[in-house]
Amino acid sequence: MTLEELERIAAGTKNARAAGGHEVNVCLAAGCLSQHSDALKEALEKEARKASASCRVRGTGCMGLCSAGPLVSVEPGGVLYRNVKPEDAPAIVRSAGGEPLRRLQCSRDQAFFQRQVHIVTENSGKLDPEKIEEYIAADGYKGMIRALTEMTPAAVVQEISRSGLRGRGGAGYPTGLKWGTVAKTDSAVKYVVCNADEGDPGAFMDRSVLESDPQRVLEGMIIAGYAVGASRGYLYVRAEYPLALKRLETAIGEARQLGLLGINICGTAFSFDIEVRIGGGAYVCGEETALIASIEGKRGTPRPRPPYPAQSGIWGMPTLINNVETFASVPAIVRRGAEWYAALGTPKSKGTKVFALSGKVKNNGLIEVPMGMTLREIIFEIGGGVPEGRKFKAVQTGGPSGGCIPEQFLDRPVDYESLRELGSIMGSGGMVVMDDTSCMVNVARFFMEFCMAESCGKCIPCRAGTAQMHEMLTRICDGRATHKDLEMLISLCDMVGATSLCGLGQAAPNPVLSTLRYFQDEYLEHIEAKRCRAGVCECGAAAEVRA
């Protein structure tokens, strides 16, 4: 495969699409699929066969506004329809190319669409994730060919370093630095691992990327393999994502068939192949050392670092581990250049970040925004604010390792450092908005329950400490706690955070600490007045009835 061949495929696909008449695109990603968009697609296809007008029905990836699903778009023209039902199929097919259906139309002029910047999700909802030609037609694999034929591995590492890309899994480690470390190790065998074990409650960014544009992740991994000198990649996907797994297997097969994956890629001396490994349902396997153990076929428990995977990873070999979104950012950076990417975002956090916006916010869904946008802009402009006239209370970022950020800090920019300062973390991108019907103590208890259930049990602070913290939080919620329990909870938070073996335990106290920091009065109310102002907890005394 050369650049010319790639462009031939791209041109062929574009021409075929242009000649095919109007396209009716149905979102077939998890969100819309859960609202039976597959049945809708069948209905549309049936109508399209009947109709005399030339009109093709395609299944695509996520269109973003998941709460308005199933979503349908009609191209060319970009008309978007919301909450479409199979009964609407005849009307949509009839109107394709003509006047849009007003009653179903979803305006693209709203802030939700206008304020976003799509890099990782640039193809999401626009192409059929099971057709590699469509990805190629959208400039796919151009970056990879550029890297393989025009750049040295060191130049690729430099390009990534200059772009300022930082790990999108949550910790924000500079990606270029990590690649450079693995590239410098002296080993004949190295591995590249894509961590798709996304498990934070309220996070579905990686899932959506894998379901909507799987080729993009493969391309990122191949470029990484070339840059660090690896010839084998593993895609570690959790078993709870069957659709992503299916699309990835299809994508890998297609890429192999075109010679974009395998021996001597694009006629160069570089060979790289990717294998999918399926996670068995343990959240802790998202931790890199546990993930490596799991890939090796062992019990998925973390081990102390150092040695870091970059020195000693899978089977003791240097291993590069990045998150799905990190790899998905790479093709665009290599194709369009580091400067272009570095121009987006803030001085320390470059580029864009994908968030899964959910909870008490009007527009639930998947968004991609430049780093540095404020939380207020994200929640109130893109998200459309809190529905039903309720009052905003807090936004939870970073899942069980993150924290809750209250109203007074909504004007802070979203970047790695600001969020850490506020006692939360960027995390993988889950963003759960809560209104005044949420009890912050109960929220802390929920996350502690999660950490307790997902602790691997290897180190004592995390195994026994999370169980004790959960017990104390339960006592507070039930109105059985004293000030002594709160003191014990605080000292346990300190101890578990400082002594746990891996990130799960070290960060497990964060939801408690951040809610204690901003909502201490709620904790005290539960303890002293046996009262839950949100009416969530049954504290014994008359809980305030939900207004």
Added chain:
Amino acid sequence: MNPAAEVKTLVIDEMDVSARADQTILEAARDAGAWIPTLCHLDGVGDIGACRMCLVEVKGSNRLLPACVTRVEEGMAVTTHSERLVKYRRMILELLFAERNHVCAVCVANGACELQTLAQLHGLDHVQFPYRFPALPVDGSHERFSMDHNRCVLCTRCVRVCGEVEGAHTWDLMGRGVHSRVITDLSQPWGTSETCTSCGKCVQVCPTGALFEKNKVGTKLPKSRDFLMHLSVMRGGDR
């Protein structure tokens, strides 16, 4: 240079110490006569850094480091017993006592229990956390040994000695978090295990009364742990 020949100098508790480059902080400290409490560590099998009792402070690092798996480095300044470390160690012990069912008075290992010894050394006279007292089974199906899950601290010494030294890999772990349990073979009664060689190494290395020899119950010396060092030396190991 061969790390065994390379010498590093460091400071442990304000004491100048020299160590081989391939030694851990724990080994260097012991050679120098400084005591660092340990629980999951066992001379003769691999370290896993799980119990967190041996955490030490290293100047310049904002994280506490497990002495058993952290290699010495030139110029390192290690503190083994700060107020903070002792507080955390006490809490770890308290968490263990509250986690399952550790009643020394009726335990076969009373007087020969490492958990008990550590508690005494840390002046632990009460536990502030609520006892969880989960209902856990006792497996007495093996003809010579018994397993009492109520006393288990999940140090996995049995798992490691069985896999690494005996080579049988009868023991392993199942479950997650507080529901973790050591198991024999595919979680079947010990007596029905097809891989167990009845060598008894697991019993001897168990720090508590979780694994015990039936005919030693009530004796003064329920466990003899020294064999592993001799075994290591005989096998040419360097531990």
